[in-house]
Amino acid sequence: MLVRLQFQNVLAANVGAHGIPLEELVAAREEHASILEDVHLERRAGKHAFLDLPYQAEGAKEWAQFGSGVGRRYKNIVVIGMGGSSLGFAAIHRACSHPFANLKSRRAGSPRVFVLDNIDPDTVSALLEVAKPRDTFFNVISKSGSTPETAANFFVILEKLRKARPDTWREHLAITTDPDKGPLRSFASREGIASFPVPPGVSGRFSALSAVGMLPAAAAGIPIDEVLEGAREMDVASLQSGFDTNIPFQIALIHTLLARRHKSIAVMMPYSDGLSGFSLWFRQLWAESLGKRLDLSRKEVHAGQTPVVAAGAADQHSQIQLYVEGPNDKVIGFLALEKHRKRVRIPSDDASGELGYLGGTGLDRVLRAEREGTQVALTRANRPNYTITIPTTSPKTIGALLYLFEAAVVYAGRMLGINPYDQPGVEAGKKAAAALLGQEGTEDEKKALRAFLRPDKAHTLEW
Amino acid sequence: MLVRLQFQNVLAANVGAHGIPLEELVAAREEHASILEDVHLERRAGKHAFLDLPYQAEGAKEWAQFGSGVGRRYKNIVVIGMGGSSLGFAAIHRACSHPFANLKSRRAGSPRVFVLDNIDPDTVSALLEVAKPRDTFFNVISKSGSTPETAANFFVILEKLRKARPDTWREHLAITTDPDKGPLRSFASREGIASFPVPPGVSGRFSALSAVGMLPAAAAGIPIDEVLEGAREMDVASLQSGFDTNIPFQIALIHTLLARRHKSIAVMMPYSDGLSGFSLWFRQLWAESLGKRLDLSRKEVHAGQTPVVAAGAADQHSQIQLYVEGPNDKVIGFLALEKHRKRVRIPSDDASGELGYLGGTGLDRVLRAEREGTQVALTRANRPNYTITIPTTSPKTIGALLYLFEAAVVYAGRMLGINPYDQPGVEAGKKAAAALLGQEGTEDEKKALRAFLRPDKAHTLEW
Numbered sequence: 001m002l003v004r005l006q007f008q009n010v011l012a013a014n015v016g017a018h019g020i021p022l023e024e025l026v027a028a029r030e031e032h033a034s035i036l037e038d039v040h041l042e043r044r045a046g047k048h049a050f051l052d053l054p055y056q057a058e059g060a061k062e063w064a065q066f067g068s069g070v071g072r073r074y075k076n077i078v079v080i081g082m083g084g085s086s087l088g089f090a091a092i093h094r095a096c097s098h099p100f101a102n103l104k105s106r107r108a109g110s111p112r113v114f115v116l117d118n119i120d121p122d123t124v125s126a127l128l129e130v131a132k133p134r135d136t137f138f139n140v141i142s143k144s145g146s147t148p149e150t151a152a153n154f155f156v157i158l159e160k161l162r163k164a165r166p167d168t169w170r171e172h173l174a175i176t177t178d179p180d181k182g183p184l185r186s187f188a189s190r191e192g193i194a195s196f197p198v199p200p201g202v203s204g205r206f207s208a209l210s211a212v213g214m215l216p217a218a219a220a221g222i223p224i225d226e227v228l229e230g231a232r233e234m235d236v237a238s239l240q241s242g243f244d245t246n247i248p249f250q251i252a253l254i255h256t257l258l259a260r261r262h263k264s265i266a267v268m269m270p271y272s273d274g275l276s277g278f279s280l281w282f283r284q285l286w287a288e289s290l291g292k293r294l295d296l297s298r299k300e301v302h303a304g305q306t307p308v309v310a311a312g313a314a315d316q317h318s319q320i321q322l323y324v325e326g327p328n329d330k331v332i333g334f335l336a337l338e339k340h341r342k343r344v345r346i347p348s349d350d351a352s353g354e355l356g357y358l359g360g361t362g363l364d365r366v367l368r369a370e371r372e373g374t375q376v377a378l379t380r381a382n383r384p385n386y387t388i389t390i391p392t393t394s395p396k397t398i399g400a401l402l403y404l405f406e407a408a409v410v411y412a413g414r415m416l417g418i419n420p421y422d423q424p425g426v427e428a429g430k431k432a433a434a435a436l437l438g439q440e441g442t443e444d445e446k447k448a449l450r451a452f453l454r455p456d457k458a459h460t461l462e463w
Numbered sequence: 464m465l466v467r468l469q470f471q472n473v474l475a476a477n478v479g480a481h482g483i484p485l486e487e488l489v490a491a492r493e494e495h496a497s498i499l500e501d502v503h504l505e506r507r508a509g510k511h512a513f514l515d516l517p518y519q520a521e522g523a524k525e526w527a528q529f530g531s532g533v534g535r536r537y538k539n540i541v542v543i544g545m546g547g548s549s550l551g552f553a554a555i556h557r558a559c560s561h562p563f564a565n566l567k568s569r570r571a572g573s574p575r576v577f578v579l580d581n582i583d584p585d586t587v588s589a590l591l592e593v594a595k596p597r598d599t600f601f602n603v604i605s606k607s608g609s610t611p612e613t614a615a616n617f618f619v620i621l622e623k624l625r626k627a628r629p630d631t632w633r634e635h636l637a638i639t640t641d642p643d644k645g646p647l648r649s650f651a652s653r654e655g656i657a658s659f660p661v662p663p664g665v666s667g668r669f670s671a672l673s674a675v676g677m678l679p680a681a682a683a684g685i686p687i688d689e690v691l692e693g694a695r696e697m698d699v700a701s702l703q704s705g706f707d708t709n710i711p712f713q714i715a716l717i718h719t720l721l722a723r724r725h726k727s728i729a730v731m732m733p734y735s736d737g738l739s740g741f742s743l744w745f746r747q748l749w750a751e752s753l754g755k756r757l758d759l760s761r762k763e764v765h766a767g768q769t770p771v772v773a774a775g776a777a778d779q780h781s782q783i784q785l786y787v788e789g790p791n792d793k794v795i796g797f798l799a800l801e802k803h804r805k806r807v808r809i810p811s812d813d814a815s816g817e818l819g820y821l822g823g824t825g826l827d828r829v830l831r832a833e834r835e836g837t838q839v840a841l842t843r844a845n846r847p848n849y850t851i852t853i854p855t856t857s858p859k860t861i862g863a864l865l866y867l868f869e870a871a872v873v874y875a876g877r878m879l880g881i882n883p884y885d886q887p888g889v890e891a892g893k894k895a896a897a898a899l900l901g902q903e904g905t906e907d908e909k910k911a912l913r914a915f916l917r918p919d920k921a922h923t924l925e926w
Contacts, residue, residue: 002926003926004923005923006918006919007922007924008921008922008923011922082776082779082780083780083781084780098592099589100589103565104592117780118774119826120734120736120803120826120830121805121827121830122737122804122856124805124807125805126805127562129561130566146818148818148829148833149780149829149833151814151821155809155814156826158813159810183818187813204780233926236926244924245925245926264790264792265769271583273586283782284782287782287789288782291789292788292789302789303789306769306771306785308769311581313545314546316545316889316892317545317547317612317667317747318746318751320888321751321754321755321887321888321889322750322751322753322754323754324889325765325767325887326754326755326756326766326769328765329769340583340584341585342584342585342588342589344584344587346615347618347622350618350621350650353646355609357901357902357903358614362584363584363615363619365900366582366615366896366900367583370582370611370892370896372895372896373896373897373898374892374896375916376891377888380891381888423784425783425785426783426784428787428839428844429783429839429840430836432835432837433832434832437824437828437829438820439817440820449835449836453838453839456469456471460467461470461709461713462466462468463465463700
């Protein structure tokens with residue numbers, strides 16, 4: 001594999017005062033060099049459990065076997081899970097599958113695949129129309145086992161599944177959750193449902209390479225050993241104490257130093273539709289890991305870049321005007337492919353006049369020129385940007401990309417002095433929602449919330 | 464219709480120094496009141512042409528007739544267009560159609576619908592696999608008629624279409640472009656292809672309610688007269704010189720005043736999957752219209768909020784940690800439905816213990832509690848947010864929403880003193896891409912670009 005990071009356009013030499021002076025980058029490297037050693041030692045002591053996920057050979061065998069079994073037997077696979085329970089799988093599946101896989105005629109071992117990651121009743125009922133429970137395998141994923149949206153969808157589906165398959169409904173289910181506790185774990189034990197562990201010490205957004213992402217990937221027909229192999233190859237790079245090959249460390253440095261220069265927005269812009277799922281996965285990873293009120297010394301820092309997802313070349317026609325001319329508050333990360341899977345040639349017959357230059361070339365070449373043209377335009381406007389190139393979209397390269405950014409965000413967390421693994425800021429909203437729904441023991445809170453939410457006529461417009 | 468804007472949580476009374484003091488809001492209203500009068504007068508003088516699009520009764524009839532004809536005759540409809548040429552249609556289609564429409568069994572008048580808005584060769588070739596040109600109607604859309612990505616895709620498809628239908632290929636096409644000039648216009652005239660105008664004086668991102676969005680909407684089976692009716696109803700609101708019903712003006716005020724308070728990011732967060740297309744449309748509208756280097760007096764201002772798309776409740780599990788605890792640099796706009804189309808009840812049988820509160824309630828109620836809980840959490844953390852509620856997703860309400868934000872962005876442009884209709888910042892990248900692809904007369908530029916893009920070994924990491 002060859003993953004390449006080109007970062008000259010984040011340097012002051014290319015983008016002026018909005019970039020990083022080379023000497024600052026070199027100094028910061030030295031300053032933070034100990035992070036690599038520290039993480040390495042802590043990993044041996046059992047911290048950073050996610051870093052070892054690509055080495056679960058036995059688990060991988062089990063997931064592949066179980067997954068390919070259900071992939072053969074069912075017409076549809078539905079993953080039910082929120083955030084970290086579904087974004088990793090969705091990223092892998094999008095990168096490794098036919099873009100319109102669900103519309104292709106079925107072959108054995110290639111079921112249709114759906115991700116149910118919301119509770120919009122219009123979506124849920126529509127999904128159950130096109131993926132009838134009687135033909136469908138459901139993988140329910142929640143680390144705690146008590147994620148309300150996941151539970152709500154599961155209860156809805158369970159009722160229909162039991163009705164459709166009164167004797168065999170249990171076979172239509174796999175539950176991925178905490179190995180020991182929580183409502184989903186109890187349910188699986190009580191009913192004898194196939195179940196898989198979310199490994200202890202791994203938060204959802206770092207769990208793509210565990211059963212969380214690998215089981216449904218195997219069911220979707222993806223060779224998960226290759227995904228894990230790609231991650232292992234990147235692990236070697238991220239262990240390098242030499243800086244010259246450690247791409248995750250360099251990414252962390254770039255983002256941290258640019259955040260100090262008021263680049264508060266991190267744009268991820270792949271020039272590959274197959275990486276659109278990766279962008280959404282990155283968006284959670286970056287936001288939840290680095291968006292923190294307190295640093296490790298409990299000082300208020302309100303850290304975190306806001307990750308933004310963009311798609312090249314499409315969003316040149318939507319976002320580039322802002323990126324080039326608006327506030328200089330972004331770092332743009334381009335993702336490029338050395339090679340697309342298909343080659344599509346533009347015929348010369350109709351490409352004449354001012355469009356003549358398109359004739360005879362390939363869509364991949366046009367896509368590349370669009371990306372390079374955008375890089376030039378951004379750099380000339382002093383907007384820092386870097387480019388990561390991977391050979392192509394494949395199980396191996398998506399495994400490497402996931403691992404690359406997981407390592408990068410942990411290094412960045414160290415540089416910022418924050419804890420990348422927790423998410424204390426989501427509790428307040430969760431609790432408020434549960435109270436509003438009448439969770440036992442929250443009656444007082446509910447009353448306070450109702451008062452808070454009372455319509456404020458003076459500050460309401462209606463039409 | 465009842466569109467409701469609740470804005471108490473953008474006020475200093477609720478979010479402290481991060482919000483707008485009520486007296487400042489009142490003063491700004493008065494200060495900018497003349498904008499309403501000015502736009503009204505200029506509109507009569509033929510400016511702001513997009514504002515009159517909902518009144519094209521004859522056009523609407525023609526689009527409906529032509530569209531429903533092709534909708535009946537073809538198995539697939541493919542829209543080929545970038546940015547403003549496709550995002551408006553995609554927003555309308557997503558709001559008005561079954562979430563998995565392409566997987567449902569076909570009825571007459573309900574073709575499968577695809578939007579081709581990128582030139583990834585893997586996507587293009589996959590699309591042509593599942594939507595065979597012989598069964599497909601293509602609507603090619605480009606205002607200038609020379610958008611390179613649109614032209615490239617069109618040339619690729621044209622060759623295959625001619626081969627598949629040597630005698631009748633022309634019937635498979637409609638071209639929507641400038642009424643008088645450009646390569647697509649010439650092609651349509653020369654070959655006798657059905658064609659429709661992008662109205663003069665309307666930039667792409669304001670063109671959803673013209674043939675650009677309405678023709679494919681009609682082909683997809685959407686009652687476009689209702690879309691236009693919704694827009695007309697909102698037009699009445701946006702004409703109100705009274706502030707008490709003018710939602711677009713109020714939205715413009717809120718965003719402008721919060722931008723001054725360093726809320727540089729505008730999050731659009733619908734709690735409805737059907738509005739996901741609307742969010743992407745909004746993202747272009749807000750970014751391209753307000754992201755400007757120069758104001759009208761040619762002063763460098765680098766204006767513009769960065770629009771960010773989020774999905775409730777899904778992104779509570781991805782972005783809310785950052786929104787609640789990270790930098791206080793956002794205004795969050797919630798979109799809510801009074802009523803979803805379907806009702807899905809959560810059965811009580813399995814909802815026990817800590818999840819007992821979910822039993823017997825509806826998914827819509829859970830979704831609502833999640834939104835309200837998130838609003839409370841954000842407000843308590845002093846993060847400004849507002850809520851727009853519409854009755855439901857329908858042709859009429861999506862028409863109203865599009866018009867609402869088009870008017871709002873024009874008002875906001877006035878308040879910022881910038882031109883919301885141009886996009887000068889996209890030219891540089893476009894030109895560079897064309898030069899890299901060997902466009903005639905750009906040989907010197909190409910040489911310079913190649914030098915600029917030469918790999919910089921010293922600032923490249925490989926693994």
